[in-house]
Amino acid sequence: MLALRDTFYARTAGGSYGHDFDTNIAVRCMDSSRPTPEEQTALARKIGKAAPMFDLDVFTAGTHHSECEAWPAAPTRDEPWLADVGDLPETLVLSVTGDPATPHEGGIAMARALGGSLLTVDGKQHGAYLLGGSKCVDDAVNGYLLDLKTPPRGTRCSL
Known part of the structure; x- marks a missing residue:
């Protein structure tokens, strides 16, 4: 359990922590x-009905707050974020089928919303480019980053 916690918070062998978690909240x-x-x-309440096993009220006495409620600056944008995407070059979206943090359906929807190319990656981790040891993924992303070349429609890679 401690190893999972340390991984989540990017704890190093020296006892320091990464900034990903804090950065994610700020964004x-x-x-x-x-x-x-x-x-x-x-x-x-809606989440509690769908997943009662989490017992959401046990630590909150039934009142819930946004993690950003006391943030010192106002948000810089509002949803939907993809209101005007006409000037974008063709976009490459990577989506890992078994990603525990970002559902594959979201990657499909993002590629569709952007009118972009989807690279489906068969795997069970969060992150694929330069992380999964897949030459297929790395070559596809390098081709996009260096030459704005997207892989053929329907391309799949695996980790």
Whole structure:
């Protein structure tokens, strides 16, 4: 359990922690609208009905707050984020089928929303480029980053 926690928080052998978790919160707080406590509580109730095993009220006494409620700056954008994408070059979206953090369906939807190319990666991890040891993935992404060349439609790689 400790190893899982340390991995989640990017704890090093020397005992220091990475900044990914804090950075992720900062990005969410600056990029997303902030729900009121009432909206957050309503969302928690909806989640609680779908997944009662989490017992969401046990630590909150039934009142839920956004992690960004006290953030010192206002959000810089509002949803939908993809309102005007006409000037984008063709976009490459990588989506790992068994990613535990970002569902594959979201990658499909993003590629569709951007009018971009989808590279489906068969695997069970979060992140594929330069992380999964897949020459197929690395070559496809390098081709896009260096030459804006997307792989043929329907290309699949695996980790």
